[in-house]
Amino acid sequence: MNIKFLLSFLILGFVFVACSPETEVEIPQTELHITVYKNGDTAVARGAVVVLFDDQNTFFTQITNHGSKGAIKNGVKIADENGEVVFDSLRIDKKYFVMAYVVDSLKFARFGYKMYEDNSLTGYEVLRFLNEGSITYASVDIVPSDALVSFYAGTNNTEGVPVQIFVDSIPMGTITQIKNPTDTVPINPASNPVQNGVITAKVQLGVVPSPVRFVNNYECNNIQKLDVRPGNFSAVDANVCDAGLVSFWTVDGNKDILPISITINNNNVIGELDTTARAEPTTLKSPFYLNTVLEPGRYTYFATATGCNWQGEFTVESKKQLKIRIARCENNQ
Secondary structure, eight states: OOHHHHHHHHHHHHHHHHHSOOOOOOOOOOEEEEEEEETTSSOBOTTOEEEEESOHHHHHHHHTTTOOTTOOTTOEEEOOTTSEEEEOSOOTTOOEEEEEEEEEOSTTTTTTOOEEEESSSSOOEEEOSOOTTOEEEEEEEEEEOOEEEEEEBOTTOTTOOSEEEEETTEEEEEEOSBOOTTOOOOOOTTTOSEETTEEEEEEOOOSSOEEEEEEETTTEEEEEEEOOOTTOEEEEEOOOOOSEEEEEEEBGGGGGGOOEEEEETTTEEEEEEOOOBSSOOSSTTOTTOEEEEEOSEEEEEEEEETTEEEEEEEEEOTTOEEEEEEOOOTTOO
16 A cells, blocks of 8 residues: 555544544433322322422421422422422432422311321431432322311300310310301411411321310310311311210318229229319319210219229210219218
């Protein structure tokens, strides 16, 4: 081969390569694909709100009230019909925290409250350092929130406030104003459980219907059982007087054997008498009384103290009060 020709060929080849445009290798974005499922089921959560945080403290603060403040840029997405969202342009030196929830406000529009399903009970997805230029796939399960119960005082009894609310003997608060059941209360109960005459509380009592006790100024009494399964909402008019009030008291002669424990129907302990009275107390709010609200019907009470026992039967009538005197113990001489 002619040496001059070979050199010319090599020079031309070098010039061609040098002048040709550079070939760019496209690196895919670092992406996160999340699928949201309902309660461990295969059903996807269409329309779920998915929020991505890169700060753990911010995440914990926001997950308590389903907020998105402090989320990363473009870090709030709505799940598509497949329950999926995509976050892109993520950093490989960050770990991310995912909050997902569904807001059901139509079901509870009567009072303006919002019920949530979320992933706070099942834990959160922690995504550690992602791989550059790759897609990371993750899933989040959302579960029903705790039961939500709202108590209000309806207009059926205009003199029925204040109403003291008790759930399984635990005080929930006091309603101080009458409210038309069609009125709205536009609040998030997670931020303020008492507002505009309504008390709203999340109740963690499981799937068994649990008793709710209302004492309305000891003059209007109502007791009701609620189904407080997770995700359920109940709006309860506490201003309904269909139960009776039973008030126990004991004489001074039993002062040395206090306290006296009172049980109804052998299994419902209502409390203890720890004070005696010389005569029947004249006011229902007297500290000498142990008060309990019961549905109309026939009951048996059992009273016990050191070395002493009492038993008797009584009948509860709607809208009425019954006073029961625990007599001097015969063994207490």
